[in-house]
Amino acid sequence: MRSSQFFLSTLKEAPSDAEVVSQKLMLRAGLIKRAAAGIYTWMPLGLRTLRKVEAIVREEMNRSGALELLMPAVQPAELWQESGRWEKYGPELLRFKDRHQRDFVIGPTHEEVITDVVRREVKSYRQLPIHLYQVQSKFRDEIRPRFGVMRGREFLMKDGYSFHASFDDLKREYQVMYDTYSRIFTRLGLQFRAVAADTGSIGGTGSHEFHVLADSGEDDIAYCPDSDYAANVELAEALAPSTPRPAAGQALAKVATPGQTACADVAAFLKTDLTRVVKAIAVVSEDDEGKPHFALLLVRGDHELNEIKASKLAGLTDFRFASDAEVEQYLGCQPGYIGPVGVDAGKVRVIADRTVAAMADFVCGANEAGFHLTGVNFGRDLAEPTEVADLRNVVAGDPSPDGKGVLGICRGIEVGHIFQLRTKYAEALNCKFLDDNGREQVMEMGCYGIGVSRIVGAAIEQNYDDKGIIFPAAIAPFTVAIVPMGYHKSEDIRDAANALYEELQNAGIDVLLDDRNERPGSMFADMELIGIPHRVVIGEKGLAAGQVEYKGRRDEVATMVARDTIVAHLLESLAK
Amino acid sequence: MRSSQFFLSTLKEAPSDAEVVSQKLMLRAGLIKRAAAGIYTWMPLGLRTLRKVEAIVREEMNRSGALELLMPAVQPAELWQESGRWEKYGPELLRFKDRHQRDFVIGPTHEEVITDVVRREVKSYRQLPIHLYQVQSKFRDEIRPRFGVMRGREFLMKDGYSFHASFDDLKREYQVMYDTYSRIFTRLGLQFRAVAADTGSIGGTGSHEFHVLADSGEDDIAYCPDSDYAANVELAEALAPSTPRPAAGQALAKVATPGQTACADVAAFLKTDLTRVVKAIAVVSEDDEGKPHFALLLVRGDHELNEIKASKLAGLTDFRFASDAEVEQYLGCQPGYIGPVGVDAGKVRVIADRTVAAMADFVCGANEAGFHLTGVNFGRDLAEPTEVADLRNVVAGDPSPDGKGVLGICRGIEVGHIFQLRTKYAEALNCKFLDDNGREQVMEMGCYGIGVSRIVGAAIEQNYDDKGIIFPAAIAPFTVAIVPMGYHKSEDIRDAANALYEELQNAGIDVLLDDRNERPGSMFADMELIGIPHRVVIGEKGLAAGQVEYKGRRDEVATMVARDTIVAHLLESLAK
Incomplete structure (x- = not known):
């Protein structure tokens, strides 16, 4: 192409309302033009990149055996009523009435439409599995569209849906998609991670997000540079330290720490490291009869309590933080100076984080206002912890849960998501087949999305300098x-x-x-x-x-x- | 592709509500599945054909120098208010409010959006001309969607818009598009005609429709098999006969034709050919002062009056057919027996169709109830016509207006339209540029549409037999x-x-x-x-x-x- 026959239109400055680097650079480079909040025209230059992304996605999807189709953007409300999402979906689902006053939506996603197609077309196990996908403009009425094409209202998606006769076959296809997505992002020339969206182990997991790594990402990801382990920080497992607890080396001592209640202040006051302090977090949960149970969660001073993990422990499902009055009631001490030493085991449950359980000679509150204890040791100054659990967020330097190295923490932009839907939609929409014994069964279902237009923004967030965009060759205009x-x-x-x-x-x-x-x-x-x-x-x-x-x-x-x-x-x- | 890895799903019978061949065959062949009235899913098989059509359109558009972009489907109402179409467009324009109660439309067309892009981006004659196009799903809320993808509500369009510094340059690009569209439909393997949507001559015309020829088409087209002349039947010019009027051979005679008022009945009664009868059609038009003027329009018995052509004659712009009372008043005779002989030239204007002006020895009403005249001749029994004009629809066998042969009549399905918009939208949206003298000028604009999904239906209407579809090789799945x-x-x-x-x-x-x-x-x-x-x-x-x-x-x-x-x-x- 010759510039004289093309349409280049660059700007010295980005519009003042542009918030993130990719948005600024895409507007300055003339890749997109704003039409309304969160709605953009892709100019010829930007469209070249968008189409290159789309082509790579399509090639790899076809290679995987998935079949492309094209569903309508406008969908009848009946299907959404059948699945129950007509009520459940928030106002980002754009609803409208046609001229005959019939209800429709502009589909932000197509589980209902594809399930309707498959239930009408597929009757026998011999027609399964089938994986159908499309590349299509979608609309989601975001309350606050921002970041350019990264969180726009109209956007280009690849969405695929697979149907199976068994859960095992769904898991097989899920792995195929995991590999396909990995190939796609590799071919796009992007640094990315497949992030487990639940347990963090690949076998048996039901959902992975694919993140493009970029400092501006909204999600914190724990990853292992030596393996393909990655998980959302809040979901990554913090293993117990690999080295055993050292022997006690100090005598127990009670020291005055007037006015020092935060762990960092206590460590500074005592001229010790924050990693030697144990934080006791008082929580309460009510049982089925409404009776409150009080517990202390112990995590190291520099670690953060992970509430999701804590809430998965027996009896803590709906825990809340204890009030000052409750702390006084159970420990006889005001908050800020509380600790696990000398508490009444019949009234106070103590749960130690795995890291805490391996500490010796540590510092904790003395359960007396203005005092802390130093040189504290399990098995000597207090009982060996009976409950040890993973209670904290991982941090950089933690061992990788897959045993293959040490975790790093980075930020990511979610650009893909694969999900084992199982039978949720198939059941709601009565999508069944006859198995090889002639018995009617509900289909197992997976769904797989890629934000095609978002990838362009994410690629720029990962690749730019003060002169502008640095496109990976595969998707450069x-x-x-x-x-x-x-x-x-x-x-x-x-x-x-x-x-x-x-x-x-x-x-x-x-x-x-x-x-x-x-x-x-x-x-x-x-x-x-x-x-x-x-x-x-x-x-x-x-x-x-x-x-x-x-x-x-x-x-x-x-x-x-x-x-x-x-x-x-x-x-x-x-x-x- | 192997059938076992593809998705074939054919039906023995089409759904009973399918109306036309292409709709029946597309549903039977499993190319599409109905999602709602006028809204379809393109199944993998149908999408292969749709994408092949799209690819040919795109290749030829790129070859012509047009640049592809992608505008949003969802458009802010402000632009439509600016152009005036927010009020003018009917209920087929789908309007909705977003969650912030701002008005939007789902674009059935993109003149406003593209003009907004260009007015913001193009400032100088040096940036002109520019032609931008897109291939995009559009929505038009048809009151009665029917014929499958031929008149659906959601459909795939190629729409292009060109901007120019002068009308001459617009005309140049218009010709480029005329040639490009001709190449596209040729490559698609379709029999088609570019149909003049106004005067019928290619030079200087402002609009052409491209029709795929098919018996099921909704439009009548006059075309010349020996040239590329084609026009809507109502717009094609009927030339004067090439042979001069024969000399008078019969004597004038008044014959009783009791009860015979229609030309066909008179011809049968008199045992003569309908082509020898002249029909006099009485019309009235009011002048600026509201004064009525009476006229007789003479067309041959087997020809049809073309009201569009008649209304283009001076003084007949808003003509209407005369009432029985007016006929009595001006001719002293009831309708059915009226004719041009003996009328008062001061009160009755007589306009002869070109064919009538070349007739001799013809039959016409005697202006006396129950009587006709035979052997009537101009210059002998009545004055030579002072006004001769093209008043009728062309018929098969008429000479082609381009002088290259004889016209045929066929039916067509409109699949493309090119149009010289001139300054309509550019003026409304203030889309201006500085010319080489630094003067501000309004841009000249053209628009060019192709119904990509409709082409699939039209191709089938043109190519099928009792076994099913016969796809042209270029677009077969x-x-x-x-x-x-x-x-x-x-x-x-x-x-x-x-x-x-x-x-x-x-x-x-x-x-x-x-x-x-x-x-x-x-x-x-x-x-x-x-x-x-x-x-x-x-x-x-x-x-x-x-x-x-x-x-x-x-x-x-x-x-x-x-x-x-x-x-x-x-x-x-x-x-x-």
Whole structure:
């Protein structure tokens, strides 16, 4: 493509209401134009990238054996009433009446429609499994659309739905999709993680999110750099320390800590490390008869209590934090100085985090206002903990739950989600088949989504610098930019630029020849802003020496390359 | 693709509410499934055809230099208020409020959005011309959706919009689009006509419709088989006869025609041909002061008055048919026996159709109840007509207005429309540019639409037989079907089928191997119903003789072809 025949429209400054880097850069580079809040036009430049993402998704979905179809965006309300989501779904479900006053929705998702198609079409186990997917514009009426295409109202999705005769077969397809998604994001050239959305172990899990790693991501992810383990920080398991508890080395002592109630303050006051302090968190839960039960949850001073994990313990399902009065009642002490030593085991349940259970010579509250204990040891100063559990969020440096290394923490942007729906929709919509014994059975179902337009934003959040976007080659709007110095002034330059343009096109390279009559600085800035990964500059001087200038988008400096070998040079760079 | 890994789902009978052939066949063949009135899911088989149509449209649009973008389906009401269409558009414009009670529409068309993009992006004549298009699902809330995808509510459109610094440049692009559309429909393998939507001459016309020719079409088209002339019947010009008026041969006579008032009855009664009778149609129009003017329009007995043409004559803009009382008042005779002979030229204007002006010895009413005149001649029995005009619809056999042959009449389905919008939207939305003199000017604008999903229906309306669809090869879901006789019983058959399948795939042919365990008759019926253009049957007997059976979808009988040459044979057939 020649710039003169294309539509480039870049801005020096992003609109002031743009919030995140990708939104700013997409608007500045002219990839998108805002039409309304959360609603964008994809300009020719942006659409090239969107279509490249879409093509890779489609190729890999087809390779997996899934079949593409196209469902309507406008869906009859009856199906949503049948599934129960007509009532349950919030106002982000856009509902409207047609001219005959019949209710419809603009589908933000298509479980109902696909289940309706399959229940009408599939009658026998011989027709199963089947996996149908589509790539389609969807609408979700977000209350506060923001971040450009990252959380827009109209967006492009790939959504797939698989139907199975058994749970085992659903699990087989789930693994196929796990591998397919991994291939897709690898081909897109993105750093990503498949994040377990529940237990964190791949076998038997019902849901994975695929995250593009970026500092601006909204989700904290714990991952192992040495394996493919990754999980939402709140869901990752914190293992017990691999080294056993040291022997007691200090004597128990009660020390005055006037006014020091927070762990960090106590550690500073006592000139010890925060990792030597144990935090006791008082909680209460009521049993079926409404009777309150009081418990102390012990976590290390620098760790965070994970409430999801705590609530999974027997008797703590609906726990709440204890009031000051309850703390006084059960421990005879005001909050800030409480601890596990000397408590009445008949009234106070004590649960130690795995890390705490392996601590010796630690600091904790003395259950007396203004005092803490130091040199505390289990089995000597208080009983060995009878309840030890994983109570905390993992932190960087924790051992990976898969035993393959040490966890890191990063931030991610969710761009894909695979999910074992099981029979939820099939049951609600009566989607059944006859098994090989002629018995009627409900189908097992999986669903698999990719945010195609969101990927473009996420790719930029992961790949940019102060000059603009740095697109991975697979999804760059153009792969190579030719920037001639004086296209409109010098016939030599023009001929050389045109000749190289043709050569690259013939080599199957997606090339943009910047033949606009612009200043060189302006052309360079535009090519960098829009994120073209490779740039070839053709100048008078180099040309006289049979050379052109090459610069990769991430390179610090340009290098001179012989004109005769530039195509080979580029092909080599692209193959990397 | 193998049938066993695909999703074929055919029906013996179409649903009873299906109205037209394409709708019945698309439902029977399993190309689409109904989701709601006028809303369909494109099943994997149908989507293959839809995508092939889309790809051809896209390729040719790109080749023309137009740039693809993607506008949102959901559009803010403000733009429609600015253009004035918020009020003017009927209830087929789907309007809704978002959760913040802001008005939106689901765009049935995108003039407003594109004009908004261009007015914000284009400031100078140097950025013009520009042509932007998209391929997008649209929604139009038809009051009575019918005919399957031919008049659905949700449908796939290609809509393009061009912007120009001058009307001349708009006309240049209009011609480019005329040629591009012609190439598209040619590549789709369809018989089509570009139909002038106004004067019928290509130069200077502002609108053309592209029609796929089919007996079930809703529009009557006059076309010249020897040239590319075509126009809506009501708009095609009826030329004057090329032979001059014969000399008078009969004497004027008044004959009794009791009770015979219709031309056909008069002709039958007088044992003459209807083409020898002249029909006088009495009309009245009021001038600016409300004063009525009476006129007789003369057309040949077998011709139809064209009211659009008549209303274009000076003084007849808002004409109406005269009442019986007015006929009595101006001609002194009841309707049914009126004619141009002996009328008062001061009170009655007489306008003769071009064909009538060339008639001699004709029959007309005598202006006396119960009587007609025969042997009537201009210049002898009444004055030479002072006003001669084209007043009638063309009929088959009329000379083509382009002078290149004789007109035929056929029916068509509109699948494309190109239109010189001029400055209508640009003015309403203040879309201006600075010309090369630095003066602000309103842009000239063209728009160009293709009904991508409708084309699938129209292609079927044009190409089917009692066995099912006959897809043109370019848009068939698969180009070749391999039907093995006993894939699951004979290893030889299976090996031969698999080998041919691979060979055809390697040759780049889109092939379906029907490896289902079905009866041969059932497989044949399915392959014919879904319209695959080429079929290869592999049977035990033929194979033993080194042969396979080939049958084109339109062939009466199959032919045996040597197994070794079948690929070459198919490639040859496809190249045709």
